[in-house]
Amino acid sequence: MTREDILDEAGAIIRDEGYEMLTISNLAEKLNVKKASLYYHFESKEMLISALYDYFNEKLAHRGFRIDFSLDSEEILSKTYEHWREIFLSDELSCGLSLVEQRKEVDERAYEIYNSLHLMLRSQSDAVMENLVSRNKFKKQDSALLGELFASASFLRLTTEHSYEDDKAFISAFTNLFAT
Amino acid sequence: MTREDILDEAGAIIRDEGYEMLTISNLAEKLNVKKASLYYHFESKEMLISALYDYFNEKLAHRGFRIDFSLDSEEILSKTYEHWREIFLSDELSCGLSLVEQRKEVDERAYEIYNSLHLMLRSQSDAVMENLVSRNKFKKQDSALLGELFASASFLRLTTEHSYEDDKAFISAFTNLFAT
Amino acid sequence: MTREDILDEAGAIIRDEGYEMLTISNLAEKLNVKKASLYYHFESKEMLISALYDYFNEKLAHRGFRIDFSLDSEEILSKTYEHWREIFLSDELSCGLSLVEQRKEVDERAYEIYNSLHLMLRSQSDAVMENLVSRNKFKKQDSALLGELFASASFLRLTTEHSYEDDKAFISAFTNLFAT
Amino acid sequence: MTREDILDEAGAIIRDEGYEMLTISNLAEKLNVKKASLYYHFESKEMLISALYDYFNEKLAHRGFRIDFSLDSEEILSKTYEHWREIFLSDELSCGLSLVEQRKEVDERAYEIYNSLHLMLRSQSDAVMENLVSRNKFKKQDSALLGELFASASFLRLTTEHSYEDDKAFISAFTNLFAT
DNA sequence: AATGAATGAGGTTTCATTCAT
């Protein structure tokens, strides 16, 4: 059992059972070790959770963002959305996302990460919009506003349940709304 | 001490200290009563929390939504946003909102309310957009999409920190983007 | 079960089994209650121990010191010694004494009490010597020094094991040494 | 890391932090080794503590006691007291003393050593007094009683805080009290 | 000679809850 194994299992518990079910007992049981063993790897529950934030942060940082701007507008938005969707639903990151969502109101650390996640979406959205506007794919208008609108709507779609077709339709409609 | 007093204090704890700090001990202490006394009013903690959801739901239901459509477009959006802001920040409702936000990933009941809150924003937003489009204040286009964009962006703005001016600017820009 | 019952039992454990055996589990078991019950009466183990110091201090303060100075010198010293012996061996106070002895090197509070106990013996010893010297029962000499000598020797005798006769002989010899 | 290093550090912990802080974890940490390593040198904590008693005993045994009886009475007492003071305060022995003081009520072994320490002081004190009396430096009287008085008062002075001058004055007064 | 990893037992404390009064 390595530190990573522990963090992975901790993340899974948070995602699947909720933050308040992340107890040393529960965690140990799932890992098939005794409670005391966890204290060999982490000084305290607090430190474990802190490590969990680091772990998530690091994984998030390793996600690149490359968009092929030779595609047509709708496909560009579509790829962007897919990229985010992967982040939100990937086994690797959904745990951290779940942690952050549950703790953001109460834990400074979670709040920061939640905000920086927003910021990431927003800046990627802005970059895409700027490109489309500058290349006259989208009507000449405030690309920052377009960025916010696309990022916001996408974020909410990603954190609530929507059908695949519904998402497709949204992207198509969004493209049409602003396409030249 | 009435049931309402208890629910109010419970809400305040959730908002100010987080859901996990809502313990019988903490609640009793804040109310200056002994723990056992709370069991005269509520069968169990579970029932108390259930009552808390009802309490919030009821208060939410009593919030009407009346917009004076004789105002100009920007003012209409502004009033709409103000209306939501009041809901999100009012002492009466912020507690329930906090509860729902913290528990939505984990508690069926919270998830439902969270969704219905979204729906409410969305339907009000849709109604406003439909009106503006139908009265040719806004360009003829898919009013449902406009509804989603406005509701989404507003929701995220309301649940993260933004300056008053920033919000003003957003509404103004949004209006310009779609105004005829 | 009252606070006093708990303190008495805690004291007994310290005296009979040693300070490190004063655990919440052990204490609860001896009192035939469950661990959690102790927390109704004391906020924490630390508070319990603090209360124990108070309890001992109070009992110590209630011990008067009255010597009949019409007796002969040896009897006066004998009574004085008996008075102290009672303090050191009484069921009521031996517990506190044991606590203080075991913790004085490590716990500020115990150290203070230990010192004030010394001081008490010393001042009573001084008073007795002063009386005997001033009444010419003892040779004219530094009564403070006599006080220290008698108090010191008595203290050590009381905290280590000595036969009754040995103590008697000591007092007798001490009297002869200084009697006119 | 040798057995001695371990014993020295263990003693330092007992003196500086108290017996209950002598844990394998704490000890290992201070020695910059891992807990398991200590078990290469000592079978168990119990054996380690037993070795600690031996270690202290041995060091104590190596302290000779030689007094130059050609000095004057006050100086003889002064040297005797100094000798003891060195034992009580020396880095080498204060640890063991601390151990014994903290454990004497609870641990047979500590109790024995504590008693034999007393005995040592007592027999040295007796020897000095006998010499002074036999050489007519002190008035002809029960030298064993003088021995007890000097040893007792000194012992208490050494285990509680006193100024250097205060100690000096005590020795001077004691000398005067019994000098011919 | 030392250590990484694990453990069983037991420590203090908090939790929601009960029940007689």
Added chain:
DNA sequence: AATGAATGAAACCTCATTCAT
């Protein structure tokens, strides 16, 4: 309507110890 006293379960954590390497 409220509370004093108690409780079982479970929380986090530390202890001395083991054992393969």
